[in-house]
Amino acid sequence: MTSQTNPKTPGPRSGAAAPAAAAHRWAVLAICCVAAALLGIDNSVLNYAVPSLARQLDPTSTQLLWIVDVYGFVLGGLLIVAGNLGDRIGRKKLLLIGVTGFGAASALTAYAGSPETLIAARALLGLAGATIMPSTLSLVRAAFTDPKERTTAIGISSGIAAASFALGPVVGGLLLDHFWWGSVFLINVPVMALVLVAGVLLLPESRNPNPGRLDWVSVPLSIAGMFGVIYAIKTAARDGVGAHSAWIAAAVGAASLLVFLRRQTRLADPLLELKLFRNPAFSGAIGANVVTMFASTTLSLGFSLYFQVVRGWSPLTAGLALLPGPLSAAFAAPLCAVLIPRIGRARTVASGLVLMAVSTAGLGMSDTHTGYWQLVPLLVLNGVGIIFTFSVTSDTILASAPRTRTGAAAAISETAMELGGALGIAILGSVLSAFYRSNLTLPGGLSGAQVDAARESVSGGVETGGRLGGTAGLQVADAARHAFVDSLHTTTLIAAAIMTLGAVAALVTLRNVPAVLPEQHEYGAGTGPSSEAPAGQASQSRPLPTA
Structure with a gap:
């Protein structure tokens, strides 16, 4: 049981000041959500601009790969360093530096005149994104010290972040229908300028007052x-x-x-505080995030191809078709604060993973003519499952780390999710491709080059059929579509099984984590006043709930 201060002790604000303080906290959340959402949109929008920029800049195949991948390489490589830097110099300061850099790099990206310039600009975007990601989460964590409010705020932040990834194709499709490819990046500039001004005026500063030497x-x-x-x-x-x-x-x-x-x-x-992993709440939540990202990549990868290649929909239509999932995640986020006190953190996370497993298996059973309205309930179910998992694990990770190390904790969480997603695409993506090739039955009379192109991917198969034309072309394209759908059936069942195992693991690893996590001021302790205070203010003691 954790010790408590006197519940009757008055807080730093009372009376008429309380509504203003509450409004300020929610303003902090809004600013951080906008910054994080723009990162999510930017992360998914590039794929839709690639055909246009490839025609204009004429990059080599190697340059095109670097244009696509360098953002993720730099972002993933710098998250741990950036999170620690925020704890040291101030999370607000680091966020504002990152927002400024992201806006400038977006303008450079939009007007890049050569592949080399575009690669460098995308690397700068990854650098700026690495400073923004952990800063937004840790600032929300610093602003909301009441455990119930904190859980709600982080749930909303997670829901908006989830929705932002699906907004990328929609935003990209709308802009590319009317403007040149650079418009999908130039739109970042005014938004980041707004975040910068609002951040300077409204965000409180917080940092570790005794960070020690940087190694x-x-x-x-x-x-x-x-x-x-x-x-x-x-x-x-x-x-x-x-x-x-x-x-x-x-x-x-x-x-x-x-x-x-x-x-x-x-x-x-x-630089990386391994003591954080001694806390079962922290390590269990990190593990749940990795499993979720690993398995859920099947849907984002597979259904982008399903809608655009198998069904023949435009990128904008495909983006709109996937939107019910992330939107339901955004709207379901506040439910987590209601569920946690009733069924606990372990069961809430496990429920989310079970919902994702059921919806993933159901969506994977789609065929080439499945009606879209049959998929909508499953997409909604999947979005709810995602947010039940991520909002609880994000809150658990941040709440179980000392307030002086929230930047580092957020960085570890984001890094784990990057690795989980990359591993999911590598492993489950390879499984999907392998089953596609084994299921593909091509008609005779094709050249070796045509067979190789059709076996490379479902896109290659459909394009090969289109170039062939006639009856043979229709047979090749239909064979590719049916082989892909069959491979999607098997791969999504594997992903659903992994999510189910993750649900069982969450019940075990998070079983002793209390519904209400008090403020952590030492590793694994929740007693005493915080050693961290907002810049320029003294630390205030406050009532702490019993764990």
Whole structure:
């Protein structure tokens, strides 16, 4: 049982000031949500601009791959460093630096005149995104100290972040229908300018008052390790596990991470605080996030192809078709604050994973003529499951870390999700491709090049059929569509099984985590006043609930 201060002790604000303080907290949430949502949109919009920019800039195949991938490489490699930097220099300061950089890099990206400039601009976007991601979560965590309000706020933030990924195709489709490819990036500039002005005026500063020395040796080790691992996973997913560059990157990344982790155990002020993982609430929530991201990539990957290639819908129509899932996640987010006190955190996370498993299996049973309105309830169910999982795990991760380390905790959470998503695309994407090739039965009379193109992917199969024309072309295209649908059936069942196992694991790992998580001021403790205070203010003691 944690100790409590006197519940009758008056807080720092009372009477007429309370509504103003509450309004200010929700304004902080709104600013952070807008910044995080723009990152989500930007992360998914590029794929829809690639055909247009490829025609204008004429990049080589290698340059095109770097244009697509460099953002994720830099973002994933710098999250841990950026989260720690926010704890040290101030999370507001780091967010405002990142917002400014993101706006400038977006303008550079929009007007890039060569592939090399575009690659550099996308790398700068990844750098700025790495500073924004952990800062938004940790600022929300600092603003909402009441456990119930904090859970609601983080749930809303998670819901909007989930919805933003699906808005990318919609925003991209609308802009590309009327403007040039750079418009999908230029739209970031006024939004980030608005966030910058609002952030300067309204965001409170918070930081670790005693961060200790920054170990400069750990910084390059962390970057090299994360960059190498993410590069290896993405390269293996695209070029196969036999790709030499993937193995070299994996070796460099693994060796760097091993040295980095060993070094962290010996430092008084480590860059990555491994003590966080001693808390079962923290480690259990991180594990649930990895499983969720790993398995849920099947839908985002498979159904983008299903709607656009199998059904022949435009990118904008496909984006709109997927929108019910993320929108339901945004609207269902506040329900988590109601569910947690009634059934607990473990059961809420497990329920979310079960809902995702059921909806994933159901969506995977679609055929080439399934009516869209049959899919809508399953998409809604999937969105609700996602938010039941992510809002609770995000709140658990941030609440179970000391307030002085919320930036680092948020960075670990985001890094784990990046790795889970990359692994899901690499492994389940490979499974999907392997089943597609094994299920594909092509008619005779095709050349070797035509067979290879059709077997490469469902897009290649449909395009090969279109180029052939006539009866043979129709047979090739239909064979590709049916082979892909059959492979989607099997792959989504595998993903659903993984989610079900994740639900069982969540029940075990989070079973002793209380519904109400008090403020953490030491590792694994929730007693005493916080050692961290907003910049310029003294720390205030407040009543703490019993764990």
